[in-house]
Amino acid sequence: MVGYFIRRFLQSLLLIWIVLTITFFLMHLAPGDPMARYDHPDISPETVRMMREQLGLDRPVLEQYFRWAGSFVTGDFGTSLRYNRPVGELLKVAIPNTLRLTVASLFLYMVIGIMLGMVSAARRYSVFDRMTTVISLFLYSVPSFWLALMLILFFSLKLGVLPSSHIQSLDVSGLSGLQLFADRISHLILPAFVLGVASAAGLARYMRGSMIDVLKEDYIRTARAKGLPEGRVLMKHAFRNAAIPIVTIMGLSLPFLLGGAVIVEKIFSWPGMGGLMVDAIYTRDYPVVLAINFVVAVMVILGNLLADTGYALLDPRIRSGRRGR
Amino acid sequence: MENLLEVKGLRTEFMTEEGPACAVDNVSFVIGKGETVGLVGESGCGKSVTALSIMRLISDPPGRITAGSVLLDGRDLLALSPKEMRGVRGNDISIVFQEPLSSLNPVFTCGEQIREAISLHQGLGRKDSRAKAVEMLRLVRIPDPEKRYSDYPHQMSGGMRQRVMIAMALSCQPRLLIADEPSTALDVSVQAQIMELLLDLREEMEMSVLLITHDLSVVAQMVERVMVMYAGVIVEDASVSDLFSRPEHPYTEGLMASIPRLDVDVERLDVIPGRVPDPLRMPAGCRFSDRCPKRIDRCLLEEPPMFDTGGGHLARCWLSAPTP
Numbered sequence A: 001m002v003g004y005f006i007r008r009f010l011q012s013l014l015l016i017w018i019v020l021t022i023t024f025f026l027m028h029l030a031p032g033d034p035m036a037r038y039d040h041p042d043i044s045p046e047t048v049r050m051m052r053e054q055l056g057l058d059r060p061v062l063e064q065y066f067r068w069a070g071s072f073v074t075g076d077f078g079t080s081l082r083y084n085r086p087v088g089e090l091l092k093v094a095i096p097n098t099l100r101l102t103v104a105s106l107f108l109y110m111v112i113g114i115m116l117g118m119v120s121a122a123r124r125y126s127v128f129d130r131m132t133t134v135i136s137l138f139l140y141s142v143p144s145f146w147l148a149l150m151l152i153l154f155f156s157l158k159l160g161v162l163p164s165s166h167i168q169s170l171d172v173s174g175l176s177g178l179q180l181f182a183d184r185i186s187h188l189i190l191p192a193f194v195l196g197v198a199s200a201a202g203l204a205r206y207m208r209g210s211m212i213d214v215l216k217e218d219y220i221r222t223a224r225a226k227g228l229p230e231g232r233v234l235m236k237h238a239f240r241n242a243a244i245p246i247v248t249i250m251g252l253s254l255p256f257l258l259g260g261a262v263i264v265e266k267i268f269s270w271p272g273m274g275g276l277m278v279d280a281i282y283t284r285d286y287p288v289v290l291a292i293n294f295v296v297a298v299m300v301i302l303g304n305l306l307a308d309t310g311y312a313l314l315d316p317r318i319r320s321g322r323r324g325r
Numbered sequence B: 001m002e003n004l005l006e007v008k009g010l011r012t013e014f015m016t017e018e019g020p021a022c023a024v025d026n027v028s029f030v031i032g033k034g035e036t037v038g039l040v041g042e043s044g045c046g047k048s049v050t051a052l053s054i055m056r057l058i059s060d061p062p063g064r065i066t067a068g069s070v071l072l073d074g075r076d077l078l079a080l081s082p083k084e085m086r087g088v089r090g091n092d093i094s095i096v097f098q099e100p101l102s103s104l105n106p107v108f109t110c111g112e113q114i115r116e117a118i119s120l121h122q123g124l125g126r127k128d129s130r131a132k133a134v135e136m137l138r139l140v141r142i143p144d145p146e147k148r149y150s151d152y153p154h155q156m157s158g159g160m161r162q163r164v165m166i167a168m169a170l171s172c173q174p175r176l177l178i179a180d181e182p183s184t185a186l187d188v189s190v191q192a193q194i195m196e197l198l199l200d201l202r203e204e205m206e207m208s209v210l211l212i213t214h215d216l217s218v219v220a221q222m223v224e225r226v227m228v229m230y231a232g233v234i235v236e237d238a239s240v241s242d243l244f245s246r247p248e249h250p251y252t253e254g255l256m257a258s259i260p261r262l263d264v265d266v267e268r269l270d271v272i273p274g275r276v277p278d279p280l281r282m283p284a285g286c287r288f289s290d291r292c293p294k295r296i297d298r299c300l301l302e303e304p305p306m307f308d309t310g311g312g313h314l315a316r317c318w319l320s321a322p323t324p
């Protein structure tokens, strides 16, 4: 087991290094220039040239790569070309914001996806099942930016009940702790809904299918033959088994969730990594792009590790290292 | 002998694309208190459906019990509310299925799956029900039961798994145990052990047993009475000695001829030619008429009723009709 984790860890390091290297060269080889912003009549070309030299942007790409890699492994993410501040400082603000959004979305995603899927499976072909199928299909197919805009249009502009952007109101000085919490929650609802519920629709379909398969199993008949009430049959005997393949799907969906966060953060002006990333790409702010890439890669790998652990926890056949049948 | 279970005119249908298929038709029988009865027939003749119908475990859709009654001590199980029926399952009537591996939940320990039934019906707390479950494992002769309690089904052998299933079924001292081909899926070497265990436990627990098998030779040593089933109907019902000494139905004779015997050196077993008819395409008249070596004209026209040939030996065959 320990050997497995060490191997996984080393594989992950290699993977991260490859991803970052590819990103590095893609960014540098793509057209565009981080200094393009200084292309301004009031700034002399001489100044720009000096800045370029100072930042090392005049060196050959390969040399730049080794320089960046050298400081990166020591934990120095470099300085943002755009903000002229250490990248670490920018991330310290952005990561918690993104985590707040993704954790809330992940929660909605899991709870709603699993519950809808289970009820649909238990009440197969009922009105509820048909309605969730249609709504799921709709949410699954519409682009998230469109859904976000429609929700803003309705809840923020038409009804005026939910804020459309930022993590909290502009002026929160007069609010008590509880009011501040409520204020933040109200800001979280729409982006978390767009990010979480839209993907929950997909999860619900998987959960429904998995549950329907499990309900056909012989051991479900055994559970009923014991005299267990239907609720216990579903929640205890069927759920644990149906959840096993779902854990993998949840692990695999983490990158999509984080990818979706980029768009959602941009639309809702959420000051997280997504917004930072988009702006950094546009302005060729290499160190920021690479650092965010690193953080996201770590998150995805951790998510997969978590999924694997959950998988082993749910399925004793995996735990003891062999599958029955 | 007082009757424990009384099945009358049971009919179970499955909805198929081609219409309703009747898997069990007009099945009637009784099981006395403490009696062991065998239900024998080829694969697909409706034995499992009969068992599941008694426990009301037929999945609906596609299945449905469309007629009859199932009386347990005079109480009609088919008329019970779902909640009342749950109080009967696992408590008054238990079942052991054919496939112990797929019938046990892979993600719970064997002990937990037994404990659950005990705590459900006997209202025992976690500790007491656990102790009782270990006791049950000991009863079915699983060595080191305290330790095996925490084993998952995949960690046990086929024979051990079936013992767990039996422990689970017997954990609440049921009055009727239905054993649906309990040894068919097991290695030949452990089949006899499981049968012996069932035989011993039946005496210890003073329960009635409905033993289902496709193998007539299995029931010979185990049961007092045998019911032979063919294509959804019971074709013969007699005590073991009667059945083996003077089988009435040609189907029963066919089954007997296919039992391998040690004392007779046969080149080839006499297997009944043909197959069990599809429930959707039953022959007119007697259901066995298309395979019957003794068929007479009447068999093709009219379905025979159950005739009592004397001493409670019942047969559904025109040849057994009393001569007027």
Ligand SMILES: Nc1ncnc2c1ncn2[C@@H]1O[C@H](COP(=O)(O)OP(=O)(O)O)[C@@H](O)[C@H]1O
Pocket: B014, B015, B023, B041, B042, B043, B044, B045, B046, B047, B048, B049, B050, B062, B063, B279
């Ligand atoms: N779930 C089901 N759906 C449709 N037909 C079924 C179902 N279960 C059993 N049957 C039919 O009922 C008949 C009897 O099956 P079964 O009782 O399992 O036979 P066996 O005597 O081998 O136990 C078979 O023809 C089978 O096709």
Ligand SMILES: [Mg+2]
Pocket: B044, B047, B048, B049, B180, B181
């Ligand atoms: Mg069967």
